[in-house]
Amino acid sequence: MNFNYKIKGGDFSAAGRASSEIKKILKKLNVNPKVIKRIVVALYEAEVNVVAHADKGSINAEIDSEKIRITVVDEGPGIADIDLAMTEGFSTASSKVREMGFGAGMGLPNMKKNADILNIKSKVGQGTMVELITFFKS
Amino acid sequence: MKLSEIVKTLNLEVFSNEHLLEDIEVVGAYTSDLLSDVMGKAQEMQIWITLQNHKNVLAVASLKDLAAILLINNIKPNTELVEQSEKEEIPILGTKEPAFIISGKLYNLFYK
Numbered sequence: 001m002n003f004n005y006k007i008k009g010g011d012f013s014a015a016g017r018a019s020s021e022i023k024k025i026l027k028k029l030n031v032n033p034k035v036i037k038r039i040v041v042a043l044y045e046a047e048v049n050v051v052a053h054a055d056k057g058s059i060n061a062e063i064d065s066e067k068i069r070i071t072v073v074d075e076g077p078g079i080a081d082i083d084l085a086m087t088e089g090f091s092t093a094s095s096k097v098r099e100m101g102f103g104a105g106m107g108l109p110n111m112k113k114n115a116d117i118l119n120i121k122s123k124v125g126q127g128t129m130v131e132l133i134t135f136f137k138s
Numbered sequence: 139m140k141l142s143e144i145v146k147t148l149n150l151e152v153f154s155n156e157h158l159l160e161d162i163e164v165v166g167a168y169t170s171d172l173l174s175d176v177m178g179k180a181q182e183m184q185i186w187i188t189l190q191n192h193k194n195v196l197a198v199a200s201l202k203d204l205a206a207i208l209l210i211n212n213i214k215p216n217t218e219l220v221e222q223s224e225k226e227e228i229p230i231l232g233t234k235e236p237a238f239i240i241s242g243k244l245y246n247l248f249y250k
Contacts, residue, residue, distance in 0.1 A: 016197030038157050040201045048194075065217060085228075101190045106174035113178065120245075 001025075005059040006051065007050045009076065012100065015051045018059045019044040022070075025063070031136050039068055039134050042114040045107040046072040052097045054127065055075060069117075070132040079122040107110050139164050139247065141229065142241070144185070150208065151232035153215050154223040164205045167244045169237050171200050177202055180204060184248045185244065187237055191215050194223055210237045212236055 003025065005018035019040045026036045043059075052056035054076025062069045079085045085092075086108050093103025112118050117133035142159035145152060152159065168172060168180040169187040173194060176186060182203040188195065189210050196219065200209055206229040215223070215230050223230045233240050 013193050015194055016201065017210065019201055020197065037182075037202065044177060044197070044201055045174060100192060100194065101171050101173040101188075102194075104172045104174055106178060110174055110178045 001064045003059075003061045003063075005061075007054075007057040007059065007072075007074070009051060009074075010057040015048050016044055018061075019048055022061055025089070026068070027070060027083075029063070032132065035075055035136055036132065037043055038114040039070075040119075040134075042050075042111045042134070043072075043130050045110045046070070049072045049104055049107055049128075050076070050128075052093055052102055057127075066137065067133060072130045072132075073124055073127065074129075075127045078124040078126055079120070080124050082120050082122060098138045141185075144244070145231060147238070147247065148233070153209075153230040153232055154220045155227060155229040158227060158229055162205050165207070166248055167241065168204075172219060178243045185231075187241055187244070189213055189237070191219055191243075193218060195219070196222045196226055196228060199215065199228050204228065206231055208233060208240065210235060210240060 019094040023040045042101050054074035056073030060071045084090055088109045089105040091103045091105035097103045115132040120132040141162040141164050145159055150228055164185055167185040167187055170176050170243050171188050176198050180202050183205045185206045186204050187208045191209055191213050208231045212234045220242045
């Protein structure tokens, strides 16, 4: 199964829409609720990152009997130093974004903790590709 | 503990989903204004104590299956938030107290 969603940069009111849809789909497929939670935590963080930092992005979710593979691709500023961005507490978010309770530098670490596999590729000035893979049975 | 019981004991204001209070079984609470912190650490069926009152709070509460959102310091939710909470069936509650005091009161209810 394959699902696609679009994300608009700056549109905070829509952040979480894809995560919520994916949660419903995985529930219907009877995936373990604990695994669903890990998947949607990681995906929500990825969604918020696109909204907070990029101009636009898209999400593709491929689901088969054993895993979900989510790729989030955006057009945006990119990440100059991925290792630094992975550090808990490091953030480049604007003050407006921080006031909303985002931008605490916990997004990428949350993704790493909650996905079985996390891959990030980024080009400064072009955009970022995040791949999240989670297996339904550990 | 039933959410209805907590609302009554702590004299909380109910902004939405009053009809659900009786059916929600609460296991505790989590106090934070950072959404990613709640995403990472809050547990299912906890009450979320916060001053954040925008739509994303509901997205987080819904994804994490939280019991309710409790706004502190007399903060009132906007209409958009109330409408969304009705859709998601997550009650929004309110208190005049600051986070420290209301967290303490909830702590006493659960652990003393």
